[in-house]
Amino acid sequence: MKKRILAFFALFFTTGLLAQSTQVSGELDFEFRAGGRESNFITNEIPNEFRYPHAVINQFNLFFFSELAEKWSFNGRVQLDIWGTGRLNQPRITLAAVTYEPNTRLSLSAGRMISPFGLYARRQLLSQNLFAAAPLMYGYFINISERRGFWPIAGNTGIYDDGSSDVGVTTAYFGAYVTGASMNWILVPNRMNIEVAVTNAALASTLPNTNLANAGIVGRIGVQPAMWWQQGFSVSYGSFMNLDTLNERARANNPLEQYRQLLIGTDFIFAYLWFELSGEVMWSRWNVPKFANGQFVRVNAGSSKLQEYTLTNLGGYVDFKIEPPFLTGSYLAFRAERIAFEPFNDPITKARTYWDKGVTRLSVAAGYKLSRNVLLRTTYSDQRTDGDRRSDPDDWTVRTLLIVLF
Amino acid sequence: MKPNFLQVTLALTVLCFSNLPIAFGQTAELKGKITLSVPKVSQRLARGQAYRNRLAPEKPMESKAMSSSAYADVVVSAHPISFKPKLQPLTKNRTIDQRDATFIPRVLPVTQGTVVQFINNDPFYHNVFSLTPGNEFNIGRRMRGEVVQKKIGERKIEGLGEVKLFCDIHTQMNAVILSLDTPYFTKPDANGNYSLKDLPEGRYEVRVYHPDLMPVIEKMELKGSVEKDFTLSR
Numbered sequence: 267m268k269k270r271i272l273a274f275f276a277l278f279f280t281t282g283l284l285a286q287s288t289q290v291s292g293e294l295d296f297e298f299r300a301g302g303r304e305s306n307f308i309t310n311e312i313p314n315e316f317r318y319p320h321a322v323i324n325q326f327n328l329f330f331f332s333e334l335a336e337k338w339s340f341n342g343r344v345q346l347d348i349w350g351t352g353r354l355n356q357p358r359i360t361l362a363a364v365t366y367e368p369n370t371r372l373s374l375s376a377g378r379m380i381s382p383f384g385l386y387a388r389r390q391l392l393s394q395n396l397f398a399a400a401p402l403m404y405g406y407f408i409n410i411s412e413r414r415g416f417w418p419i420a421g422n423t424g425i426y427d428d429g430s431s432d433v434g435v436t437t438a439y440f441g442a443y444v445t446g447a448s449m450n451w452i453l454v455p456n457r458m459n460i461e462v463a464v465t466n467a468a469l470a471s472t473l474p475n476t477n478l479a480n481a482g483i484v485g486r487i488g489v490q491p492a493m494w495w496q497q498g499f500s501v502s503y504g505s506f507m508n509l510d511t512l513n514e515r516a517r518a519n520n521p522l523e524q525y526r527q528l529l530i531g532t533d534f535i536f537a538y539l540w541f542e543l544s545g546e547v548m549w550s551r552w553n554v555p556k557f558a559n560g561q562f563v564r565v566n567a568g569s570s571k572l573q574e575y576t577l578t579n580l581g582g583y584v585d586f587k588i589e590p591p592f593l594t595g596s597y598l599a600f601r602a603e604r605i606a607f608e609p610f611n612d613p614i615t616k617a618r619t620y621w622d623k624g625v626t627r628l629s630v631a632a633g634y635k636l637s638r639n640v641l642l643r644t645t646y647s648d649q650r651t652d653g654d655r656r657s658d659p660d661d662w663t664v665r666t667l668l669i670v671l672f
Numbered sequence: 673m674k675p676n677f678l679q680v681t682l683a684l685t686v687l688c689f690s691n692l693p694i695a696f697g698q699t700a701e702l703k704g705k706i707t708l709s710v711p712k713v714s715q716r717l718a719r720g721q722a723y724r725n726r727l728a729p730e731k732p733m734e735s736k737a738m739s740s741s742a743y744a745d746v747v748v749s750a751h752p753i754s755f756k757p758k759l760q761p762l763t764k765n766r767t768i769d770q771r772d773a774t775f776i777p778r779v780l781p782v783t784q785g786t787v788v789q790f791i792n793n794d795p796f797y798h799n800v801f802s803l804t805p806g807n808e809f810n811i812g813r814r815m816r817g818e819v820v821q822k823k824i825g826e827r828k829i830e831g832l833g834e835v836k837l838f839c840d841i842h843t844q845m846n847a848v849i850l851s852l853d854t855p856y857f858t859k860p861d862a863n864g865n866y867s868l869k870d871l872p873e874g875r876y877e878v879r880v881y882h883p884d885l886m887p888v889i890e891k892m893e894l895k896g897s898v899e900k901d902f903t904l905s906r
Binding site: 380382388389390391394450452455456457458459461486488490493494496537538539540542589591594595635637638 | 723724725726727728794795796797801802803808809810812813814815816836838
């Protein structure tokens, strides 16, 4: 990883020296946080061992922008964070894309870039997120594994382990970055655009690379019918599984590339004066094998063919933000969100059952600009898994962020 | 009724000790050339620019302000020390236009208490806010063509009188309203030449300001025609 980062810097500064202009900026996010007794990174982003009140450096980002030539530019982001374990990870390259703009209405990019799908993809920096956590569809891990497919025990009906061993599950829409090539065509400036990306995996993929012949396609049509209204319609389809010792034998007769995710969504922003209402809804369909009792489920006992399951889930969030004009630099925000799992027809038992329990989360946030480049934000979230008693003090979080931009 | 001797004496005394130069019509001119050590300050792009709205081009649009004179953002002001000038808000409202995701002009000098109006001429939202102590405001998102007025500098601003403006939606956008405690100020022409005419003679603090460069502040006696060049650097 260190070699990769060094190579990145070498490439960046070499190209930067040749470029007409090179700009480096950054973001540092300090955080003080605590979580409920049942906190878990894959449910509320706070690892259970770190649920007690503590201070951390959540993220350190460096952004790079270089004009390589008149119509060529480079965008990069190197990120250090505590994602996953709660401990500082090795630096990683989140964004590294070259863009060619033949004219002001068309741009073509290649590399690791921001996914065209949805709204949150453009708001994932903590400085741009109104809250501290990602929405459930982006941050809540469900019982679909890139190595196992449908893995019921990983869901709310099963038991998560302590997080020390990777269970390999993913979110409905992971990370909001894609690797591949994309095109943004502005059909009518500030009115309508189309973005299409050909990628190396579906949006559920947790890895920037893949060891299978995976492929995906992502598209979004964005429209702005009025200044106060932006709407997007997105779709993504592709394969997402990864080769592992766990699925190597099964793969012989069951190409893992055949298991796919379809994601369809719409997003919106309504804004005027000091108010903003925004959100998105997305529906996901999965065609996956099932992993139960330590093995893949087959069509029948003697068959080498894996049984395919079709699962669907739905999720969405609505954010409401107000900037009180009498307290310049401040805002208050409220988020309501839900992820739900629709029942599926089990092809073996013929029973119609739910494949996981839905989750509802409510969040409030208050933010204040201490100066143009220093933001203070505090958020409180509480989430309930369907069937939980109201008195269960499980997945709440309190997170206070000090965001420094430079 | 004719004024008596005492009234005439009092009036003359006041004139002598307060606005002597004005009373006798003795004015000075300060002129010269401004040199910028940096030919043109490049515009800093939005932080994390890749995360911006996709309905507009990747790179910021070239605007009139960005391509105008390098001296457009320079203000030369003369602040009287030896007398107190008569200070009034500018009667004609001054305007800051938002066009092509840029504030035009980027630097607007006004006298304290002047009403400045903001107009969004882009087909997308801007949000003008200021966090300058005593002059905090946030006009929110405004529709195209909507005019919003703000009185600037009612409360004295420390330092050079900068009221810094930003847009919450386009982080690269910034501008400065210079709220000045003097009516004597100007901007240089496209070649950097400036001229402050009809200054009452006296002692002044002359300031040369650019938002991206170190200000030059010099005290000087102004009498007759004074020629003075300034160089601004980082």
